[in-house]
Amino acid sequence: MREKIDALTQNLARTIVGKNEAVRLVLVALLGGGHALLEDVPGVGKTLLAKSLARSVDGKFQRLQCTPDLLPTDITGTNIWNPKSGEFSFMPGPVFANVLLTDEINRATPRTQSALLEVMEEHQVTVDGVSRSVPQPFFVIATQNPIEYQGTFPLPEAQMDRFMLSLSLGYPSESEELQMLQNLQEGLQVTDLQPCITLAEIAQLRQLCSQVKVETSLQQYILELVRTTRQDEEITLGASPRGTVALQKAAQALAFILGRNYVIPDDVKFLAPYVLSHRLIPRGGRNAKTIVDRILRSVAIP
Numbered sequence: 199m200r201e202k203i204d205a206l207t208q209n210l211a212r213t214i215v216g217k218n219e220a221v222r223l224v225l226v227a228l229l230g231g232g233h234a235l236l237e238d239v240p241g242v243g244k245t246l247l248a249k250s251l252a253r254s255v256d257g258k259f260q261r262l263q264c265t266p267d268l269l270p271t272d273i274t275g276t277n278i279w280n281p282k283s284g285e286f287s288f289m290p291g292p293v294f295a296n297v298l299l300t301d302e303i304n305r306a307t308p309r310t311q312s313a314l315l316e317v318m319e320e321h322q323v324t325v326d327g328v329s330r331s332v333p334q335p336f337f338v339i340a341t342q343n344p345i346e347y348q349g350t351f352p353l354p355e356a357q358m359d360r361f362m363l364s365l366s367l368g369y370p371s372e373s374e375e376l377q378m379l380q381n382l383q384e385g386l387q388v389t390d391l392q393p394c395i396t397l398a399e400i401a402q403l404r405q406l407c408s409q410v411k412v413e414t415s416l417q418q419y420i421l422e423l424v425r426t427t428r429q430d431e432e433i434t435l436g437a438s439p440r441g442t443v444a445l446q447k448a449a450q451a452l453a454f455i456l457g458r459n460y461v462i463p464d465d466v467k468f469l470a471p472y473v474l475s476h477r478l479i480p481r482g483g484r485n486a487k488t489i490v491d492r493i494l495r496s497v498a499i500p
Contacts, residue, residue, distance in 0.1 A: 232362020
């Protein structure tokens with residue numbers, strides 16, 4: 199299965215130039231059984247990364263472009279009256295996919311955003327009292343622009359908590375941007391990518407990641423990091439128990455991707471800013487990642 203991870207990484211690297219860390223983090227979310235939120239300025243490749251991942255996975259892909267007039271039923275699906283049969287029939291929405299790209303998620307209204315709460319956590323949607331499971335594996339990769347706030351609706355805490363991790367791509371270096379131009383000259387498109395991993399293999403990888411060993415001392419370290427966020431004077435709202443679980447699952451996935459069957463403290467330290475920062479509500483406009491970095495320095499490493 200190690201070869202499958204390498205093939206998936208190399209496939210993504212064909213279109214995503216110089217963003218190896220971001221690619222690895224998205225794979226951590228995918229194999230850890232979570233979801234990923236990409237927060238960055240326009241034009242740095244958020245949607246390209248999501249589309250490239252979807253093309254690399256041999257499963258059903260749906261893209262949801264969020265706008266203020268989007269309705270919850272546009273996501274989940276709805277019952278349509280069929281005059282021929284004389285009864286209602288269910289028309290599934292875009293959530294019935296293996297990889298769902300939710301582009302500019304913060305442009306949808308809170309009412310519409312809430313339609314994703316159930317499916318992201320329980321992998322099912324309930325319409326008119328009937329619950330329907332979405333295909334497995336199910337993975338949401340959402341993007342949002344944290345700079346342009348006009349016409350946007352900030353994601354509520356409950357929605358942010360559904361994402362295993364949040365990351366930014368950042369601007370490319372000069373050499374990386376040159377490579378992008380050269381790829382464009384060669385005509386390389388995201389549509390040229392071919393699937394390199396099946397849904398069954400992703401399910402198998404997730405199962406293997408869940409079996410990666412986490413020593414009790416490391417679990418105590420994870421617990422102390424999360425509980426410290428709830429007691430810090432600079433934080434109004436700390437990370438939830440879902441954040442504790444997400445940090446362990448993410449560490450297991452990262453260790454597996456790096457070729458280990460056990461988690462080390464460096465895995466937790468590396469992932470903590472990505473897993474915990476978006477779950478915090480700092481006081482007085484303080485930066486959440488700066489607070490997490492300070493907490494990492496204050497908590498003893500096992």
